[in-house]
Amino acid sequence: MTRTIDPRATLSYTGSIVKFLSASMVVPLLVALIYGADVLTFAASMTIAVALGTGLERLDDEPDIGPRDALAVVSLAWFMAAVVGAIPYVIAGYGTSSALAHPVNALFESMSGFTTTGATATAEISFEQHSRAVLMWRQLTQWLGGMGIIVLMVAILPQLAVNGAQLMESEAPGPGLQKLTPRIVETARALWLIYLAFTVALIAVLTLLGVTGLAPEMDLYNAIAHGFSTLPTGGFSPEAESIGAFSPVVQWAFVPFMVIAGVNFALFWYVLRDDPREMFENTEFRMYLGLVTGFAAILAVGLFYGGAPATEIGGITEGVTENALRQGVFQIASLMNSTGFATADFAAWDTQTQFLLLFAMFIGGSAGSTGGGIKVIRWLILLKTLRRELYTTANPNVVRPVRLGGEVVDEDVIRGILVFTLLYVLVFALSAVFIEIDTTRIGEGLTGIEALAASLATIGNIGPGLGPLGPFGTYEFLPNTTKLLMIGLMWIGRLEIVPVLALFVASVDER
Structure with missing residues (x-):
C-alpha cells in the first residue's frame, strides 16, 4: 500500500x-x-x-x-x-x-x-x-x-x-x-501565553520609558510595533534606522528580551510550574548564555580597541567603554538568535569583526525558541558525536553512546541532525554561488562574503547581511530571480528544510 x-x-x-x-x-x-x-x-x-x-x-x-x-x-x-x-x-x-x-x-x-x-x-x-x-x-x-x-x-x-x-x-x-501537558492543544496554548506575556512585558517597559521622559521618541505606536518584532526575533522596525533611532537606554532595554527570545520557551513553563532547576540544569541553555556572553565580550573589546570606524548611526566605539559594550552586547544578542535589529552599521566594520558576526549567525538560538539558525543543541550534539567518533576510532571495541544532560541521545536523532546540518550547509553554499552569479549578471555583483552573508541571512531567517544588504540597506535592487530564491530560502529555513524537501521524496511503499 x-x-x-x-x-x-x-x-x-x-x-x-x-x-x-x-x-x-x-x-x-x-x-x-x-x-x-x-x-x-x-x-x-x-x-x-x-x-x-x-x-x-x-x-x-x-x-x-x-x-x-x-x-x-x-x-x-x-x-x-x-x-x-x-x-x-x-x-x-x-x-x-x-x-x-x-x-x-x-x-x-x-x-x-x-x-x-x-x-x-x-x-x-x-x-x-x-x-x-x-x-x-x-x-x-x-x-x-x-x-x-x-x-x-x-x-x-x-x-x-x-x-x-x-x-x-x-x-x-x-x-x-517538547510536550508540556497531556493534551497537545494545552501545550500550544501554554507556549502562546508565555510568548504573549513576554511581548506585553516589553511593550509595557518601552511605554514606561516613553512616558517617564527617558525615551521621548518611544511612543505607544512604536512600543507596540517593536514588541511585535522583538520576541519573534523578527527585526522589522517602522523606523528606517532600526533601534539606532532610539536612545541608549532604549537599546539596553531590548537586550534582555532579545536574549529571552533565543531561549527554549518550554523552559519558562517549568519556571512557572515552580521547577526552575529544569532551566538552569539544561545544557543547551547554559551553552546559549555562555556563547552570548563570550561573543559579546569579544566583540565589545574589539570595538573598544578600534574594530569599527565611527558611523553616523552608532557613533564612536573606540575608547568609549559604554558605547563599545552596548554595541557589542546588542549586536550579538540580536544576530545570534536571528533578531536582526541594529544600533550601528556593522556592514562598515572591519573584516575580522564581520566574520565574528557571521559565526554567531551560523550558531543560532535554542531549539524551541523563536530564533533561527542551526540551533545550539544541534551544535552540542554534533560536537559530542565528533568526540565519540574520534574516541571509538582509537578504541574500536568500545561502545560509547552520545549523552546530553545525562541522558542518551537516540541514534535516530543524531542521524536527523547530521542530515539537517548537511542539507543546511549545502543549500546555503549553493545559494550563495547563485546569488553572486545572478547579481553579477545585472551589474550589481556582490562580493563573495556579501553573497555568503545574503544566503545565510535568508536561510537562517536573520535579515541583515553585509555590504548593500546591511542593517540599513535593502534587498530591493536584487534581480527578481534572486528574490524568488531568497523567498524559498526564508520559507524552507523557517520550517528547517526537511519538512519541505520531504514532500518531493517519492512515497514509501508501506506494505
Whole structure:
C-alpha cells in the first residue's frame, strides 16, 4: 500500500488556517481607522483572504491527514500565509511608486515577516512613504510567525487539535517538540501565553520609558510595533534606522528580551510550574548564555580597541567603554538568535569583526525558541558525536553512546541532525554561488562574503547581511530571480528544510 498526499484534505486544512489568519488583519484595520489611512486596503484584503480560505476549506468536509499530509499542510500553510500577507502591500501600493506594489517585492516582504527574517525589499521605510496601518501589519506578520502559525491554530481551532501533534512536530524549530501537558492543544496554548506575556512585558517597559521622559521618541505606536518584532526575533522596525533611532537606554532595554527570545520557551513553563532547576540544569541553555556572553565580550573589546570606524548611526566605539559594550552586547544578542535589529552599521566594520558576526549567525538560538539558525543543541550534539567518533576510532571495541544532560541521545536523532546540518550547509553554499552569479549578471555583483552573508541571512531567517544588504540597506535592487530564491530560502529555513524537501521524496511503499 502506497501512502500519498491527499490534496483535498491538505488544501482543506490549509483553507481553515488561511481563513482564521485573515482575522489578524483586524489589528491594522483598527490602526487604519484611527489614523484615517488604508481602511479600504485592509477591508478588501480581509475579504479576499476569507474568500480564499473558505473556498479551500470546502474542498473536503471531513479531512483526515497522515504524516505526509501534515508535512504538506505545514509547508503549504506557511507559503499561503505569505501570499495572503502580501495582498495589503500590493493594494496599498497600487498606482504609486512604492516598491512593495510589485508582487515579487510584496511576497518577499510578507515571507520575510512571517518567517521572522526581517529582510526588506524596499528602501522606503518611513511614515511618509507608508501608512501606519501598513507598517503595523508588517510588524504583526512577524509576531504571528514567531511562535508558529500552526501552533497558534492548534491552540484556537478544534478541528486542527485532532492532528495537532503531527502538525506541530513538523513546524517546531529544533530536533523535537517538547510536550508540556497531556493534551497537545494545552501545550500550544501554554507556549502562546508565555510568548504573549513576554511581548506585553516589553511593550509595557518601552511605554514606561516613553512616558517617564527617558525615551521621548518611544511612543505607544512604536512600543507596540517593536514588541511585535522583538520576541519573534523578527527585526522589522517602522523606523528606517532600526533601534539606532532610539536612545541608549532604549537599546539596553531590548537586550534582555532579545536574549529571552533565543531561549527554549518550554523552559519558562517549568519556571512557572515552580521547577526552575529544569532551566538552569539544561545544557543547551547554559551553552546559549555562555556563547552570548563570550561573543559579546569579544566583540565589545574589539570595538573598544578600534574594530569599527565611527558611523553616523552608532557613533564612536573606540575608547568609549559604554558605547563599545552596548554595541557589542546588542549586536550579538540580536544576530545570534536571528533578531536582526541594529544600533550601528556593522556592514562598515572591519573584516575580522564581520566574520565574528557571521559565526554567531551560523550558531543560532535554542531549539524551541523563536530564533533561527542551526540551533545550539544541534551544535552540542554534533560536537559530542565528533568526540565519540574520534574516541571509538582509537578504541574500536568500545561502545560509547552520545549523552546530553545525562541522558542518551537516540541514534535516530543524531542521524536527523547530521542530515539537517548537511542539507543546511549545502543549500546555503549553493545559494550563495547563485546569488553572486545572478547579481553579477545585472551589474550589481556582490562580493563573495556579501553573497555568503545574503544566503545565510535568508536561510537562517536573520535579515541583515553585509555590504548593500546591511542593517540599513535593502534587498530591493536584487534581480527578481534572486528574490524568488531568497523567498524559498526564508520559507524552507523557517520550517528547517526537511519538512519541505520531504514532500518531493517519492512515497514509501508501506506494505
